[in-house]
Amino acid sequence: MFFSRISTRRAPALGKPLLLPSLIAALLMPVAAHAFDPFVVRDIRVDGLQRTDAGTIFGYLPVKVGERFTDEQAGEAVRRLYATGFFSDVRIETANDVVVVVVQERPTIASVSFTGMREFDAKTITDSLRQVGFGEGRVFDRSMLEQAEFELKQQYLNKGKYGVEVTSTVTPLPRNRVGVSFEVFEGEVAKIREIRIVGNEAFSESDLLSELQLTTPGWLTWYTDSDKYSREKLEGDVETLRSYYLNRGYLEFSIEPPQVTISPDRKDIFITFTVNEGKPYKVSDVKLAGELLGLDAEINSLVQLKAGDTFSAERANATSKAITDYLGELGYAFANVNPNPVLNRETHEADLTFYVDPSRRVYVRRIQVGGNTRTRDEVVRREMRQQEAAWYDAGDIKISRDRIDRLGYFNDINVKTDPVPGSPDQVDLNVDVKEKPTGMINLGVGYGSSDKAILSAGISEDNVFGSGTNLTLQLNTSRTNRAVVLSHTDPYWTRDGVSRTTSAYYRVTEPFYNNDGDFRVKSMGLGMNFGVPISEFDRVFLGVNLENNKLTTYSNSPQAYQDFEREYGDGANAAIFSLGWSKDTRDSALAPTSGSYTRLKSDLSTLDLKYYMLSAQQQYYVPFGRSYTLALNGMVDWGKSYGGNAFPVIKNIYAGGMGTVRGYEGSSLGPRDTLTNDFIGGSKRVVGNVQFYLPFPGAQQDRTLRWFAFADGGQVYGGNDNIKLGDLRYSAGIGLSWNSPLGPLQISYARPLNDKPGDDTQSFQFQIGTGF
Structure with a gap:
C-alpha cells in the first residue's frame, strides 16, 4: 500500500498575517512516499467528502481509469488537491489496482458577526472582507482569518483609530461549518497635536498651515473634526501644498512623503511635511x-x-x-x-x-436611454438639447443632463459618449438613469410657531404613470388656515415645452392672534396657468383664477374688516389675471449652492375686487469652496386698488416670522387695526435676507441638511403709507434647514436688533414647508 501526505502546519506569524496560501506551505514540505510499482488503474474511489462533488476531485487527478499510475502522479495529485484550498488533509491509498483518495474538507463559514463596532455598519465591513476572500459560504482558512483581521484593522486605521483591537472567535457548527465573530474595541480617534512644515522660505508656516484640511485642536474642531487624523485628508493636503506652490510659479517644487509619528499611547499624531520650494518662474x-x-x-x-x-x-x-x-x-x-x-x-x-x-469631429448617431423602468423614454428625450444626427455639442449635452436632473425623477444620471465601431465620425450618446420613488402619501401632525398645530394629509405623484406630469391632492388645517387643494401640472402641454397647471381650492382664514372668531374668510377658486419657455433659463407665466370670497364678521371684528363688509358686502367675486417672468440658473431647487433666481409677477383683479399687485424677488447663491454658500434674497411687493374702492383687506400681505423677518412673531409687522389693535397686514412689503450655509457634521450624503447664520430685515406698509427704510425691523441668528420627507424644514433662533415698543418678538421659530 502506498501512503502520501503533506503536513498542514503553518509557519509562525511574524507580526503580520500569513498571506501565503496552503499550497506554498505544501510545496515547501517533503512528500512522504513509499515507492511502488506503476499499475493500471482499475477504479478510483473518494472518501471523506461532505459538500464537494466527487467530479471535482476527478477533475484534479492526473490519471483516469485504464491509465498507468505512478508515484510521481500520486505526489502531483496531492499537490493539486491541496491547491484548491478545499481540504485540510489529503491522502492517497492504493490496493488491488484501486486508487482511494481520502480527504478532510475544510469547514465553510456559516456566519460572520461583529460586536462593539459603531464606526462602520456591518454590511460595509462584510463587503470589504469579501474582497479579501473571507465571507459567508467561503471555505474557512486560518490564514484568511488573519487577513480578515488585518483588513478590519486597516479600515479603522484609515479613520485615524490607532488604538483599535480586534479579537476573532471561531465556533464549530454542525455539518462541518463554523461561525466567526469579531469583537472590536474601537478606541479613540488619534488627534493631531502638531503639524510642522520644513524647508519653506517663500511662505510662512502659518500661511501654509491655513491651507491644509488637517489642523491641530482648536475651539471649532469639535465641529469640523479637522484635528482627527485621516490618511485620505493627509494625501489631500499633500496635493494642496503642491497646488499652492505651482499656482504661484514654483515649477520645481517637490514634497517628500509626510512623516507621521504616533505617541506611545496611540492618542497623539505628529506630522511633518518637508518641502523643496525652488524659485518662482x-x-x-x-x-x-x-x-x-x-x-x-x-x-x-x-x-x-x-x-x-x-x-x-x-x-x-x-x-x-x-x-x-x-x-x-x-x-x-x-x-x-x-x-x-x-x-x-x-x-x-x-x-x-x-x-x-482636436482629434476628429463627430456627430451623434443615436441617443439611447437606459435604466428607466417606469418613466417613459420621451420624458427624458424631450429634455435633451443634443439632437440625433447633429454635430456633437458638449455644451448642449451638459444642459441636457442638468435639465434631466431638475426633473427630480432620478437619483443618478450618467451621460456617456461611446464611439461607433467602424465609423470614426460617429458616436452614440448613452443616458443611463437610476429612478427614485416620485409618489408620496403622507398623513401626519406638524407644528408651526405661528400656526400652532397643523394636521396634514395628502397624496402626490410627480411622475404619473411615467408620463412626467404632476397630480397633487393636499389637505391641511391649522389655527388660522385650513385648505383643500387639487392641482395637476403638465410640463409639456405642448411639444414646445409650454406647461399648464389647473387647480381647484377651498380655503378658510381666521385671525392670527385672536382665537375668539373675530372674522372668517372663505375662498373657493378655480385656476389655470401657463408657463411659456423663452430660453433655457427664462419662462413667462400667465393665467387666470376665478374666485369667490365670503366674509363673516362679528361685533368685535377689526375695523378694517367691518369697512370691507360695508364696501363689498359679505361676498365678493374676483377674476385675477396673472402675468410674470422668471429666470432660474440655480444648480438645485432644493439646496442651491450657486446661481440665481429672479421672478417678476403682476396680478390684476376685476369684477367685485378691483386691485393690482406687483411683486419682485431676486436671489443669489455664491459658493465659498465646496461646502459653504452665501445666499442673498430680496422681495418687494406693491399693491393698489382702482375704481374708487380701498385695497381689499382680505388680500393684504404680511411679514414677520419664517420666510420674511425671523425673530418677530409670524405676520406681526406692519399696520394695526384702529379698533382692535390687531395686525392686519398691508398692501406693500419690503424684505431682505442674508444667509450663510455651513455643512452639518456627519451629513456628507445629504447636502440638504445644513446649518446657517442669517440676518433679516423687512416691513409691511398700509395703502396710504410711504415705504420708509427707516421703519424696517432687523434680526440676526442661527438655524438649521433640511429637506425632510414632509417638505422643507427650517428651524431658527433669532434675536431682534431694533424692535420697538409694541412689537411682538419670538426667538425660536420653525416651520415645515418654508424655504429661503
Whole structure:
C-alpha cells in the first residue's frame, strides 16, 4: 500500500498575517512516499467528502481509469488537491489496482458577526472582507482569518483609530461549518497635536498651515473634526501644498512623503511635511501649437496666461479646459489640450506652449436611454438639447443632463459618449438613469410657531404613470388656515415645452392672534396657468383664477374688516389675471449652492375686487469652496386698488416670522387695526435676507441638511403709507434647514436688533414647508 501526505502546519506569524496560501506551505514540505510499482488503474474511489462533488476531485487527478499510475502522479495529485484550498488533509491509498483518495474538507463559514463596532455598519465591513476572500459560504482558512483581521484593522486605521483591537472567535457548527465573530474595541480617534512644515522660505508656516484640511485642536474642531487624523485628508493636503506652490510659479517644487509619528499611547499624531520650494518662474512667452482649425483668434481669447505673468498651474489647466470645452461645442468630442512649460533655469522664465489636438469631429448617431423602468423614454428625450444626427455639442449635452436632473425623477444620471465601431465620425450618446420613488402619501401632525398645530394629509405623484406630469391632492388645517387643494401640472402641454397647471381650492382664514372668531374668510377658486419657455433659463407665466370670497364678521371684528363688509358686502367675486417672468440658473431647487433666481409677477383683479399687485424677488447663491454658500434674497411687493374702492383687506400681505423677518412673531409687522389693535397686514412689503450655509457634521450624503447664520430685515406698509427704510425691523441668528420627507424644514433662533415698543418678538421659530 502506498501512503502520501503533506503536513498542514503553518509557519509562525511574524507580526503580520500569513498571506501565503496552503499550497506554498505544501510545496515547501517533503512528500512522504513509499515507492511502488506503476499499475493500471482499475477504479478510483473518494472518501471523506461532505459538500464537494466527487467530479471535482476527478477533475484534479492526473490519471483516469485504464491509465498507468505512478508515484510521481500520486505526489502531483496531492499537490493539486491541496491547491484548491478545499481540504485540510489529503491522502492517497492504493490496493488491488484501486486508487482511494481520502480527504478532510475544510469547514465553510456559516456566519460572520461583529460586536462593539459603531464606526462602520456591518454590511460595509462584510463587503470589504469579501474582497479579501473571507465571507459567508467561503471555505474557512486560518490564514484568511488573519487577513480578515488585518483588513478590519486597516479600515479603522484609515479613520485615524490607532488604538483599535480586534479579537476573532471561531465556533464549530454542525455539518462541518463554523461561525466567526469579531469583537472590536474601537478606541479613540488619534488627534493631531502638531503639524510642522520644513524647508519653506517663500511662505510662512502659518500661511501654509491655513491651507491644509488637517489642523491641530482648536475651539471649532469639535465641529469640523479637522484635528482627527485621516490618511485620505493627509494625501489631500499633500496635493494642496503642491497646488499652492505651482499656482504661484514654483515649477520645481517637490514634497517628500509626510512623516507621521504616533505617541506611545496611540492618542497623539505628529506630522511633518518637508518641502523643496525652488524659485518662482514667470511666463516669457505663450504659444499655441498643433491643429488649430483656423480658429487661432478664438482659441487665443481663451488663454488666461500672458507673457510677464507669474506661472499658475491653475490658470494653465483652466485654459486647457476652456479650449477643450470650446472644441467640444464644435463637435470635437475627443479634443485634447496639453500645456507644456519649458524652463529656463538661469532666468527663471518659462515658455508655455499649449498643444492642441482636436482629434476628429463627430456627430451623434443615436441617443439611447437606459435604466428607466417606469418613466417613459420621451420624458427624458424631450429634455435633451443634443439632437440625433447633429454635430456633437458638449455644451448642449451638459444642459441636457442638468435639465434631466431638475426633473427630480432620478437619483443618478450618467451621460456617456461611446464611439461607433467602424465609423470614426460617429458616436452614440448613452443616458443611463437610476429612478427614485416620485409618489408620496403622507398623513401626519406638524407644528408651526405661528400656526400652532397643523394636521396634514395628502397624496402626490410627480411622475404619473411615467408620463412626467404632476397630480397633487393636499389637505391641511391649522389655527388660522385650513385648505383643500387639487392641482395637476403638465410640463409639456405642448411639444414646445409650454406647461399648464389647473387647480381647484377651498380655503378658510381666521385671525392670527385672536382665537375668539373675530372674522372668517372663505375662498373657493378655480385656476389655470401657463408657463411659456423663452430660453433655457427664462419662462413667462400667465393665467387666470376665478374666485369667490365670503366674509363673516362679528361685533368685535377689526375695523378694517367691518369697512370691507360695508364696501363689498359679505361676498365678493374676483377674476385675477396673472402675468410674470422668471429666470432660474440655480444648480438645485432644493439646496442651491450657486446661481440665481429672479421672478417678476403682476396680478390684476376685476369684477367685485378691483386691485393690482406687483411683486419682485431676486436671489443669489455664491459658493465659498465646496461646502459653504452665501445666499442673498430680496422681495418687494406693491399693491393698489382702482375704481374708487380701498385695497381689499382680505388680500393684504404680511411679514414677520419664517420666510420674511425671523425673530418677530409670524405676520406681526406692519399696520394695526384702529379698533382692535390687531395686525392686519398691508398692501406693500419690503424684505431682505442674508444667509450663510455651513455643512452639518456627519451629513456628507445629504447636502440638504445644513446649518446657517442669517440676518433679516423687512416691513409691511398700509395703502396710504410711504415705504420708509427707516421703519424696517432687523434680526440676526442661527438655524438649521433640511429637506425632510414632509417638505422643507427650517428651524431658527433669532434675536431682534431694533424692535420697538409694541412689537411682538419670538426667538425660536420653525416651520415645515418654508424655504429661503
